[in-house]
Amino acid sequence: MNQQYPSALLEKAVGEFAKLPGIGRKTAMRLVLHLLKQDTSAVEAFSNAMTTLKHEVKYCKICHNISDTEVCGICSNPLRDASTVCVVENIRDVMAIENTQQYKGLYHVLGGVISPMDGVGPSDLEIDSLVERVREGGVREVIFALSSTMEGDTTNFYIFRKLSGLDVKLSVIARGISVGDELEYTDEVTLGRSILNRTAFTGTM
Amino acid sequence: MNQQYPSALLEKAVGEFAKLPGIGRKTAMRLVLHLLKQDTSAVEAFSNAMTTLKHEVKYCKICHNISDTEVCGICSNPLRDASTVCVVENIRDVMAIENTQQYKGLYHVLGGVISPMDGVGPSDLEIDSLVERVREGGVREVIFALSSTMEGDTTNFYIFRKLSGLDVKLSVIARGISVGDELEYTDEVTLGRSILNRTAFTGTM
Incomplete structure (x- = not known):
């Protein structure tokens, strides 16, 4: 109309x-x-x-998060664990993880995921700077926290290949049934992963 | 949060x-x-x-619709019937009626409806200018096209009182079952009005 x-x-x-x-x-x-x-x-x-x-607007020169200063508040915080780096897609993911108050390491904001359909290749993302950051030393663990889509998995794998050979532990955030969700209504892939990746029961949650 | x-x-x-x-x-x-x-x-x-x-932004000095010029395109169009004025709440209503391509008269945009709860009184609306417009002559019919809410009805009634005594026909847009709607799912008030306000069947719709 x-x-x-x-x-x-x-x-x-x-x-x-x-x-x-x-x-x-x-x-x-x-x-x-x-x-x-x-x-x-x-x-x-x-x-x-x-x-x-x-x-x-500035982007933190270490983690590439949006920042008002050259180095963002998270990267410049001496109380945070600089040896752990969580790889996320964008700043909204940083904010979501920060809101959980469960993570004390630093971040690395890729600015997207590899998606040939949208014309986004590895060189459009902050992947080289991540490899450089790990190569410089000081990073003991890289945690992948990208979305579990085809593009996210591709990006995970691409970075995994780039970082293999370097002395760094690689991990991925746990996939499983959401807290509060009913077993019977969970999709098979999630339920399957949640059984495979079961964790030790210590009496507390 | x-x-x-x-x-x-x-x-x-x-x-x-x-x-x-x-x-x-x-x-x-x-x-x-x-x-x-x-x-x-x-x-x-x-x-x-x-x-x-x-x-x-300018507001047409005749109908108070948003305009780029002193007098809007509708009011300055010589092909339109200046003797019919349709009273609407806002410019979106003007656009909705224009889109039907069924109305060839002019408009009067009130800028809202009387709503004491929201602190909107008659003096906040373009009611006096409407009365003045009718008093100046040339307007033969005023059509009320406000929403059928408590506030819309109050505004209709307020303007009705203000215009009574002046030589002008007052009408209100038809309420009834929407074209394509099923009778059985229509609310009672609408169905009731649609029976009371039935129109002559002429063989064409």
Whole structure:
């Protein structure tokens, strides 16, 4: 349906919002009209926050996470275990793991996974810098925490090959039944892996 | 859950997006990271579209619809019937009615409906300008096309009182069963209205 917009400026703003993932033209219209109702200062704050971020964003030169400084808060924290590096796809994964408060090592943000369909090859990702980081020494364990998709597995395997021969322990996060999930409703692959990778029962969980 | 953001700039941009209606912090994060992946020019185009709209938007001085000019394209169109005015809540309703291609009259955009709960009174809406428009003459019919909610009905009734005594026909858009809907699944109020407001059957629909 070719919507008739009463204003070219409005159409342009709606078009820009509709470029965002998961935002259709109807939602875009709702968001633009909402912003239009706000004060000019609120609209400018909204626009400026995004352009300022784009202009001033830095990526940590060690783990490539988004950061306000040259080295991010996690990498520069002396209380964290610099000998363990967790390989993740993006910054959202870092935040998800940080929220568990169960991990005290550092990260390495690849910036994606190998996906020939999307034109993403190993050279588009921070893989060489990871190999370099391990080669420099000090890293005793690399934990793979990529998603268990075809692309994630391919990337795991590619990095595994690159790191083999170096004196470093490689591990992968556990796959199994989610805490609280019922056995009978779990898919076969997950249930199978969860039996194969069973852990010692020590009386506490 | 108090998310830890690795960057204050990122947190600010996510916060601004999360102020939008229907956008939570997780979606906001996804949108911000998507924009961050784009070229600087794309991010600036996004931000500028919104600020330009806010700074340069005009409202038609006749119908109060959003417009790029003093008088909007609908009001200035000589082919449209200036004697019929359809009262709607907002510009999205104008676009919805325009898309039907069934209406050839003009509009009057109230900018909302009377809603004491939200602190919206008659003086916050373009009601006085509507009364003035009718008083000036030339308008033969005013069609109410507000939503059939408590607030919409209140607004209809308020305007009805304001316009009573003036030489103008007042009508309200038909409520009934949606085209294609099954009778048995229609709610009682709608079905009841649709029987009361039955129209003459002329052999064509």
